[in-house]
Amino acid sequence: RNLRIGLIPGDGIGKEVLTSGRQVLEALQSPSLKFSFLPLSAGWGTFKSTGTALPDSTVDALKAECDAALFGAVSSPSTKVPGYTSPIVALRKKMDLYANVRPVKSVRGVKGPQVDMVIVRENTEDLYVKEERSYDTPEGKVAEAIKRISEKASRRIGKIAFEIAVQRAQVRAANRSEHPTGPMVTITHKSNVLSQSDGLFRESVRAVFDADRTGKGLYSKVNLEEQIVDSMVYKLFRNPEHYDVVVAPNLYGDILSDGAAALVGSLGLVPSANVGDGFVIGEPCHGSAPDIEGLGIANPVATIRSVGTMLEFMGLGEQAARIYQAVDANLEEGKTLSPDLGGKAKTEEVVQDILRRL
């Protein structure tokens, strides 16, 4: 296979971590697997120079020329800037990358809870439709935003969640490893207040479970649980080992994944994949960290793991597993860690340590 990967570094440390991602892909090449790369622009820097944060040319090139992509991180202005809109949110919608899959896993041996969960976040709707309006009243300004939940988007994210739960159980069975509660899917919502919108999310995910179309009754082996979002955050911190796959509407998923990242020590460890039918964009969960830009000390792990997650959704599970194992080995040894993890290694040293374990 000859695969072309779009590289969208964005701002801040985005460039540095994408270089690491590219190095890992290059190291995985073999006579039957080749990667080529297409640099593409997006972000606050792009906005400043071109007037748009996500040029059409970037989206067109992804669609026409790429098999998948890696996205770094983008800075956003601290005040409202007319015409600026988050390029990653726009990209998710324009490419219909409807699932944001965020695996969060503790380093074995490091004390603290042994977290091993995947947050499956709906990636196209909820408040992220960004349909807002403002109006004046005698008592001052009022602004409204629409939170939109559709049966279609909720069902397809539900399906991905159950499939990931089934697949994780199969991998565990093969590795003779265990999960305290898995396979389990926890639906997160706030239907006690939002009975129609979050109610529809909840019912749609349940409907996928009830009408398991795998034809093999695979979903029925999955425990199905629910948690109201506030209570979910509480339980996430009190008992994180309990969770296997957590499925949530867009905004709750955004919040929960940062919360889960806090449990494993650093946002710099948590990868994500923006997944659609036929396209995937790997993206570290951290931001653009302008304060450390150019110092060469950004943690490359989130991006390298994102390469793994991207490859998984491209049918390259074996290569993904190699990446995960190499990263786990680096972290478990704990000798070549970036400063966010308490280490002293530079980005490039972490990358080299991971490459030699590949």
Place this chain on the structure above:
Amino acid sequence: RNLRIGLIPGDGIGKEVLTSGRQVLEALQSPSLKFSFLPLSAGWGTFKSTGTALPDSTVDALKAECDAALFGAVSSPSTKVPGYTSPIVALRKKMDLYANVRPVKSVRGVKGPQVDMVIVRENTEDLYVKEERSYDTPEGKVAEAIKRISEKASRRIGKIAFEIAVQRAQVRAANRSEHPTGPMVTITHKSNVLSQSDGLFRESVRAVFDADRTGKGLYSKVNLEEQIVDSMVYKLFRNPEHYDVVVAPNLYGDILSDGAAALVGSLGLVPSANVGDGFVIGEPCHGSAPDIEGLGIANPVATIRSVGTMLEFMGLGEQAARIYQAVDANLEEGKTLSPDLGGKAKTEEVVQDILRRL
């Protein structure tokens, strides 16, 4: 003063914990301070027997006869039940209790982070306006909810947040105690995605700060910070000692306060006050916990502290301080704790231990 307190136990352990709250108020009585009590109904049980979860008679009695109230907790049905709507959400709006003030504090001496923060949650709008609609499309059902943010509500919650920050600093000065960053107010929002609605929240709170009307420049001594909500959850768990006063729109405040509760060991410790101009309802942050109803083992601390928070907003700061100190002493000694805290004491034993320290 002769004060009449409405008691709305609700469901589950609500009755048990309100009994504890009442005992504490009774113990605080003096020749110049008398409390009388008016039992009022609301909740799922009330819905089942009367067809409404919040009878008009309850709201009317609060308005006409009470100086303040205590609310226990309510159960909500696990599926949508026509006509049922959360009585506490309705009560907050009907009484215009626009601020939900949730102090979260660690027990001194217990290992773990020394959290000492107050979450100031807007209590009347955001997605809690519950304006939802559903419609069918060729691709299935769609539901929408309105998230409404007003300048008026954002300004008044901002004002309360700054005032609490100033007042906390004064109390610390009097006690010669310190806070790592205080006085500080952290505005939480997601204006990188919701530029109009969360943008209005952010700007309105900032405007209150900029146009400090205390006439004494008190707010200018407060550090003003911002955190995007997902990042806020991350930092809340990585560095909780950093926070003093956190101000947030309704839903983020709901989520953050459960998160903060997780840091101090149990939701059973966290009080709240629903505050309006001239009325306050104390309410423990925990739920109705039907699983332990009637066992006499509910943790009364959240309710007893809520009595304190209620009294503070009634101008009875001295009595409030006595309650807080008695509770702190009970927790610091750690001998008479309810099961959620790893203890073996019954509700009544915890209450008696706190009463003897009053």
